[in-house]
Amino acid sequence: MAIDWYNEFVDLNYTPARDDLVVLFYFEPAAGIGREEAVGRIASESSTGTWTTLFTMPPRMKALQATAFEIDGNFVKIAYPVALWEEGNAVQLMSGIAGNIFGMKALKNLRLVDVSFPQAYLKHFKGPHFGNDGIRKMMKVAKRPLTGAVPKPKIGFTAKEHAEIGYETWMGGFDFVKDDENLTSVSFNRFDDRVKLMSKLRDKAEKETGETKSAFLNITADTETMKKRADLLAEYGWNYAMIDVVVAGTSSVMTMRDYCSDLGLAIHAHRAMHASFDRNPKHGITMQFLAKLMRLVGVSQIHSGTAVGKLTGSKKESTVIADVLREKKTKAVGTLLLDQDWGKIRNAFPVSSGGLHPGLVPPVLDIYGTELVLLVSGGIHGHPKGTRAGARATMQAIEAWQEGVTLEEKAKKAKELKGALDKWGHYKPK
Known part of the structure; x- marks a missing residue:
């Protein structure tokens, strides 16, 4: 019986949707952790996952989970459905893409490099006044x-x-x-x-x-x-x-x-x-x-x-x-x-x-x-x-x-x- 489900958060054939936020991370797995498991853990912990498989979940959870879709050496791109993020709340965004993931023992190092914001997310912000x-x-x-x-x-x-x-x-x-x-x-x-x-x-x-x-x-x-x-x-x-x-x-x-x-x-x-x-x-x-x-x-x-x-x-x-x-x-x-x-x-x-x-x-x-x-x-x-x-x-x-x-x-x-x-x-x- 499977204990964890990190592999479900990795799909190297996935194409980000127009409204996905795409995040670029630099990562280094801890000893004994493979690259795909490491990025799966990042995507999981920053979206809908947890450390173990669960008894039951609503079907919509699958559509809300983040997906690690491109790994290049120590860099990974992860796509996040826009529905994960409260409209106009940059604080909540940071709690996800820059939150618990920095403390995971499975990672030796992790760096949030950049985020590409879709219009569906940007439209809720005013930006600079002048x-x-x-x-x-x-x-x-x-x-x-x-x-x-x-x-x-x-x-x-x-x-x-x-x-x-x-x-x-x-x-x-x-x-x-x-x-x-x-x-x-x-x-x-x-x-x-x-x-x-x-x-x-x-x-x-x-x-x-x-x-x-x-x-x-x-x-x-x-x-x-x-x-x-x-x-x-x-x-x-x-x-x-x-x-x-x-x-x-x-x-x-x-x-x-x-x-x-x-x-x-x-x-x-x-x-x-x-x-x-x-x-x-x-x-x-x-x-x-x-x-x-x-x-x-x-x-x-x-x-x-x-x-x-x-x-x-x-x-x-x-x-x-x-x-x-x-x-x-x-x-x-x-x-x-x-x-x-x-x-x-x-x-x-x-x-x-x-x-x-x-x-x-x-x-x-x-x-x-x-x-x-x-x-x-x-x-x-x-x-x-x-x-x-x-x-x-x-x-x-x-x-x-x-x-x-x-x-x-x-x-x-x-x-x-x-x-x-x-x-x-x-x-x-x-």
Whole structure:
């Protein structure tokens, strides 16, 4: 008599239905477990199966089970009937395709690489409120990257000091000033104080430059507190809120997407804690899927790496993540990405940040083009002439790339850029 039924979740002749979600996993079976048994266990545990055969089941169960249909080395594609998933509930989706399966003893390693969402699933989500064109219209920036900086060090300044650094950042030509991931409302820099002081200097900078200025102010907390902080941002005329989306959780991001949209606020998504589950290439969840998930639930932008700065991530990975966020359709890329048609879901910006300075601007733009948010923080505040000169040097580096000239050539007539190159050159932080 059969004890388990994992083999029933594997059919290498199966063709996914139009409405199936297809998930790409990397897997390594534990000792003594065959490949087909391993993928059968993944499909079973993430859908309608359990560890043993059952006495009776309704006939419809067969039509609801997931099917492992393609195995290529250590990669498997599994198709899931759309009926398994609650409409518009990305949290429930994650409980299935990224839930108990990561703890199965039959697997040595398991990594969720990507998911292809059918229109039948996508239609229940709103995606980003503005889309990239809407953000550009809001900021009145057309043909260059959007730019921003974090006051550095990332935490320690008073609200007044933070706002003053922000003013210098704006006056150097940058669009945004950004809180970093661990600055929320601390004893020496309360959120309410920071909002009020930043608002006053934003208005001053806009009047003096004639440009639109904004900030990514970090509202991350419990959901009710985030709502109150979003209300304050709207009251003071801001157009963005920042959330640490991984630590806050998918459910709170879903709630805040609608709440912020009603207030006219875009969401800047910081990915703090992502590397705890995406850095190991053999286990966890990929950054490209996290980016896809956040576009689905509706953030306007999310950090995606630089490939040339201080954080991990290759050029290919950064490009893939950028495409997932920006493109209406993406084609499969080897074992990194599946086909995806986003339908009516608007796009979002990739955010390049982490160890950048003016000398690294051209290689970042070679990877991303101009459709990104470029954050250069320590690389402006460390400029020999200060924050304002550092921001100007970065804007000059962007101009050089757009003009097709080297930074050294541009620096002959751009003293701020020359000062940056004299200090950092093209150094890549480690």
